[in-house]
Amino acid sequence: MEEKLTSKELEDRYFMKAFGRDLKLVKGSGSYVWDEDGKKYLDLVAGIAVCSTGHCNPSVVEAVCSQAKELIHISNLYYVPNQGELAKKLVEISGIPGGRVFLSNSGAEANEGAIKLARIRTGRKNFVAFIDGFHGRTMASLAVTHKPAIxxxxxxxxxxxxxxxYGDLQALSEAVDENTAGVFIEGIQGEAGIVPAPRGFYEGVRKICDEKGALLICDEVQSGMGRTGKWFYYQSTGVIPDIVSIAKGIASGLPMGAIVAREGLTFNPGEHGSTFAGGPLVCAAALATIKVIEENLGEVTDKGRMFMEGLKELSPRGMGLMIGIPAGEERCPKIAAICREKGVLVNCASHGTIRLVPPLTITKEEIKEAIAVIKSAFEETA
Ligand SMILES: Cc1ncc(COP(=O)(O)O)c(C=O)c1O
Incomplete structure (x- = not known):
């Protein structure tokens, strides 16, 4: 008789040991997920800032299901249903004049596209990025990611x-030279533990890029698509990037990345490509996602304030619904475990930071529930 293995046993035997995990989630609806034993959790991780419209948002499900009945994949050899419509929408929400879009399958891939585009259009080879910055794990995106361990x-x-x-304009000015194709920056460093840019920093970075002829590449993979209360973080500064990279919250959990580049920065035929990128299903999901975010964007700042206010004795930092609470390296996993026990999912970003990136559709009642649990977990580990 064939032996019946549990998910964990199957994974232990057949899956590469790249991830550490011990919880199996099997269902999601709105801000909640359920594990295989039926336990319910308020999800403040949201697939790491991906499930921006909540789990299985009905509008997104409807858009995906109806597209799936028409056409799932066709390749980029042909015009793809929804792709032009999505590109127009992304250019509009990015506010990048004369912008053009290239779609991909992930954040890392979006940054790969940005790297290729910057190199080929500037004719320069090198990049400058920031300590603690994260831009992905493919080879080129890893090259501009700081964390030495990875x-x-x-x-x-x-x-x-x-x-x-991060924040040092003098050092940046010295580092950017005639060989610099682009400067990669996150407005709020996400993986580093939700570290916002110091006031005036973005404007200074833009100025240095302009003076030295380097492109400003804003990585909004985590901070974008409404998470900070604007479509993109840079819209809360006076700065417009040459290229913005987008992913995570763009399609409610279907894999998609994108770059929007300013007028004059475009790939020519043959310079870049992808089999799956921007297929009919993901484009339908992204268009539906953008519509839901449009309806919720006006409340993100207030919801973020509610978190900040409710957690203020814990010194939270961030913007909108991208919040970090310093906990310390040792205490952070303990707090996350207690929250989970009490039915709230949070995760630990670098430097012992509890990270909160809930669905943008989270309700005020759910925020109250989250605050109470997080506070009690901090008290229990004091
Ligand atoms: C700012 C930033 N850029 C890029 C990435 C890489 O995105 P992906 O995991 O979709 O490749 C991440 C992922 O966490 C990120 O936070």
Whole structure:
């Protein structure tokens, strides 16, 4: 008789050990998910800032199901249903003049596209990025990602990248030179533990890029698609990037990334491509997602304030519904475990930070529930 293995046993035997996990979630609706034993959790992780419209948002489900009945895949050899409509929408919400879009399948891939585009259009080879910045785990996106523990085992990496202290304009000015194709920046460093840019920093970075002829590439993979209360973080500064990279919250959990680049920055035929990117299903999901975010965007700032106010004795930082609470390296996993026990999912970002990136559709009642549980978990570990 064939032996019946549990999910964990199957994974232990057949799956590469790239992830550490011990919870199986099997169902989601709105801000909640359920595990295999039927336990319900308020989900403040949201697939790591992906499920922006909540789990299985009915409008997104409807759009995906009806598209699935028409056409699932066709390749980029042909015009793809919904692709032009989505590109128009992304250019509009990005506010990038004369913008053009290239679609991909993930955040890392969006950044790969940005790297290729910057190199080919500037004719320059190198990049500058920031200490603690995260831009992905494919080889080129890893090359502009700082964290030595994940980057160094794969060296040598291309493109060459200098890493500068986040917020240090003087160091940036010295690092950017005539070989710099682009500067990669997150407005709020997500994986680093929700670290917002110092006031005036973005404007300073833009100025240096302009003076030195380097492109400003804003990585809004985590902070974009309404998470900070604007469509993109840079819209709360005076700065417009040359290229913005987008992913995570763009399609409610279907895999999609995108870059929007300003007028004059475009791939020519043959310079870039992808089999799956921007297929009919993901484009339908993204268009439906954008509509839901449009309806909820006006409340994101208030909801974020509610979190900040309710958690203020814990010194939270961030913007909108992208919030970090410093907990310390040792205490962070303990707090996350207590929250989980009490039915709230949070996760630990770098430097011992509890990260909250809930669905943008979270309700005020759910925020109250979250605050009470998080506070009690901090008290229990004090
Ligand atoms: C700012 C930022 N850029 C890029 C990425 C990579 O995105 P993906 O995991 O979809 O490749 C991430 C993922 O966490 C991110 O936070």
């Amino acid at each position: 980057r160094e085992p794969f060296e040598p990496l291309e493109p060459k990248c200098k890493f500068i202290k």
